[in-house]
Amino acid sequence: MVFSLISTPIQTFQFKKLFSGMRFFCSMILVFVLFSCKKDNEIVPVDDWGFKKPSYFPEPHYTFENNAQTKLRFSLGRDLFYDSILSLDNSISCASCHAQTHGFSDHNVAFSAGVNGTLGVRNSPALSNLAWYPTFMWDGGIVNIETFSVGPITNPLEMHESILNVVGKLNANSAYRSKFKLAYDVDSITDQKMLQALAQYMAMLISDDSKYDKFKKGTYTFTADENAGYFLFQAKCASCHTEPLFTDFTYRNNGIDATFTDLGRGMITQNAADNGKFKVPSLRNVQLTYPYMHDGRYFTLSQVLDHYATGIQSSSTLDPSLASGIPLTADEKLKIIAFLRTLTDYTFMANPDLSEPIH
Amino acid sequence: MKTFSQYKKFSLIALAIAGLTFTSCKKEVTPEPTATTGSVSVNFEHKWVDLSANFTLNMEYIHPVTNDTLNFTTMKYYISNLKLKKADGTWWTHPESYFLVDVENVSSTKLSMSNVPVGTYTELSYTFGVDSTRNVSGAQTGALSIAKDMFWSWNSGYIFLKAEGLSANSTTGSYSFHLGGFSGANSTLSTKNVVFNSVSTDLVVSSSHESEISMLVFPDKLWNTAGSINTTNTIHMPGSGAKTMANDFVNGIEFEHVHN
Numbered sequence: 001m002v003f004s005l006i007s008t009p010i011q012t013f014q015f016k017k018l019f020s021g022m023r024f025f026c027s028m029i030l031v032f033v034l035f036s037c038k039k040d041n042e043i044v045p046v047d048d049w050g051f052k053k054p055s056y057f058p059e060p061h062y063t064f065e066n067n068a069q070t071k072l073r074f075s076l077g078r079d080l081f082y083d084s085i086l087s088l089d090n091s092i093s094c095a096s097c098h099a100q101t102h103g104f105s106d107h108n109v110a111f112s113a114g115v116n117g118t119l120g121v122r123n124s125p126a127l128s129n130l131a132w133y134p135t136f137m138w139d140g141g142i143v144n145i146e147t148f149s150v151g152p153i154t155n156p157l158e159m160h161e162s163i164l165n166v167v168g169k170l171n172a173n174s175a176y177r178s179k180f181k182l183a184y185d186v187d188s189i190t191d192q193k194m195l196q197a198l199a200q201y202m203a204m205l206i207s208d209d210s211k212y213d214k215f216k217k218g219t220y221t222f223t224a225d226e227n228a229g230y231f232l233f234q235a236k237c238a239s240c241h242t243e244p245l246f247t248d249f250t251y252r253n254n255g256i257d258a259t260f261t262d263l264g265r266g267m268i269t270q271n272a273a274d275n276g277k278f279k280v281p282s283l284r285n286v287q288l289t290y291p292y293m294h295d296g297r298y299f300t301l302s303q304v305l306d307h308y309a310t311g312i313q314s315s316s317t318l319d320p321s322l323a324s325g326i327p328l329t330a331d332e333k334l335k336i337i338a339f340l341r342t343l344t345d346y347t348f349m350a351n352p353d354l355s356e357p358i359h
Numbered sequence: 360m361k362t363f364s365q366y367k368k369f370s371l372i373a374l375a376i377a378g379l380t381f382t383s384c385k386k387e388v389t390p391e392p393t394a395t396t397g398s399v400s401v402n403f404e405h406k407w408v409d410l411s412a413n414f415t416l417n418m419e420y421i422h423p424v425t426n427d428t429l430n431f432t433t434m435k436y437y438i439s440n441l442k443l444k445k446a447d448g449t450w451w452t453h454p455e456s457y458f459l460v461d462v463e464n465v466s467s468t469k470l471s472m473s474n475v476p477v478g479t480y481t482e483l484s485y486t487f488g489v490d491s492t493r494n495v496s497g498a499q500t501g502a503l504s505i506a507k508d509m510f511w512s513w514n515s516g517y518i519f520l521k522a523e524g525l526s527a528n529s530t531t532g533s534y535s536f537h538l539g540g541f542s543g544a545n546s547t548l549s550t551k552n553v554v555f556n557s558v559s560t561d562l563v564v565s566s567s568h569e570s571e572i573s574m575l576v577f578p579d580k581l582w583n584t585a586g587s588i589n590t591t592n593t594i595h596m597p598g599s600g601a602k603t604m605a606n607d608f609v610n611g612i613e614f615e616h617v618h619n
Contacts, residue, residue: 065497066497067497137513141513141514141515142512142513142514142515143495143515144495144496144497144498144515145497146497146498147497147498147505147510147512147515150505150510150512151512151513153512154512155512155513162508163505163506163508164506164508167506190500190504190506191498191504191505191506192498192499192500192504192505195497195498195505196497196498199497199498267514268514270545270596270597270598
């Protein structure tokens with residue numbers, strides 16, 4: 001999606017026409033009355049910009065309730081996403097581990113470095129289409145896009161900062177104070193507004209312009225290999241990596257381990273039947289988001305396919321559909337990889353509106 | 360006189376603004392408190408074991424069941440969704456009713472409700488914890504602000520109760536219990552009803568003064584059946600351990616009296 005950040009609602013009022021004295025005054029009254037009654041959720045879109053559901057996507061999970069979408073809020077969220085002010089020693093930002101050029105995953109490392117270089121314990125996932133996510137993290141422990149950012153900000157292995165401190169630092173920054181004033185009409189920045197602004201940006205990370213998407217929109221024809229790969233994918237992978245988001249958001253054990261050092265979903269539910277299960281990851285931009293799996297153990301897609309074909313480890317929580325693996329010939333593997341490459345969305349990864357703001 | 364006619368014009372316009380503003384904004388207008396409502400406070404008083412000892416932070420206590428020595432540095436918990444039952448059997452619901460009771464901050468132990476319709480009330484209903492809806496909703500404000508440090512960042516949900524402190528009986532010298540959980544078998548949410556005339560008199564709300572409901576809280580109840588902190592000195596997630604402690608704590612909250 002490409003959109004511009006230039007026009008604001010206020011420009012739609014034709015000030016030129018409001019020329020003299022009383023007429024200007026009366027018009028201002030009208031403007032005042034209109035504005036004073038406008039509720040947060042009634043902001044009228046004035047141009048083409050904004051959250052748009054691609055026609056072949058399901059309904060999004062996040063609907064901007066109590067956090068109506070505006071450009072100011074979005075660009076404030078973008079400022080925050082790229083600002084290391086969110087971390088303890090002002091050393092890392094969200095973008096340090098979620099780089100646009102890598103489909104918003106980390107720079108091809110298994111584990112990301114937090115403040116002071118401490119390594120995390122799971123692979124930084126690629127981010128896209130987050131407004132459709134019912135849960136976040138490999139174990140689904142976080143259930144709302146607005147409260148999401150508390151996780152990385154406070155995790156000692158990531159930004160290692162307290163919400164109270166971040167809010168304090170933001171309030172001590174006059175540029176942020178005026179941006180929050182403009183975006184949310186608050187004199188003092190609260191944790192709620194900071195989290196809502198971040199959610200505005202995260203929800204706009206929409207990847208819908210890959211070859212696959214163009215195929216869905218009828219503007220691209222798959223090559224023979226891509227097409228064959230698509231059919232194989234639908235038959236063998238789509239039960240979990242369901243189109244068009246390439247995840248069904250369930251938790252499954254795909255057989256990468258027989259015993260579990262990371263309990264995954266089981267840690268959240270405290271139910272042994274969930275041990276070793278992880279959220280099915282989206283495969284959008286997967287070509288560029290290696291290494292793969294929750295611990296970044298595989299560096300190539302062919303290693304991943306070898307795993308499904310011949311490497312499934314048995315355990316009590318293994319997904320029953322994988323009990324005897326997914327038989328794949330060498331040729332089938334290549335075709336599936338050809339299809340997976342059609343999920344690479346260069347428009348998304350180069351979209352200037354999602355890039356680091358230049359101030 | 361020009362100025363006079365301008366003045367007249369202005370006042371007409373002002374009237375028009377007032378008219379417009381009122382009619383167009385009707386849905387936003389909330390009724391002003393009138394003489395038909397009054398205030399009620401629910402006071403949570405903290406005691407150790409019985410009424411003879413006040414409970415405070417940074418004070419050494421011996422636990423009557425486990426014999427553990429406990430010196431609290433933190434004791435706070437959520438009480439929410441206050442409701443009052445009228446004499447006619449209908450309930451009055453306190454709006455946006457979320458309170459973080461923090462022993463460190465005396466004013467937080469007094470839960471104030473305003474705009475309560477005057478009349479006689481027979482019961483109070485309150486919830487320990489934060490209802491499931493707010494646990495999964497977007498970023499909240501007030502008592503539910505995440506800056507209160509009562510929210511699990513990695514396993515979404517509010518920490519309903521934090522009890523932390525130092526103890527020679529703990530293998531680490533300290534203890535830290537973060538109790539919560541809003542869903543399924545591990546839910547620690549519980550709603551309690553207090554019938555005023557069981558031990559006191561009915562609550563009479565009047566516009567002339569604030570009525571009070573006094574509650575007694577015994578933090579020692581956390582270990583009523585949980586066992587010594589020598590075995591478990593930390594709980595930081597929902598689960599059966601958290602549930603046992605939270606239930607014992609809530610069941611130990613007593614209604615003392617109504618002061619009209």
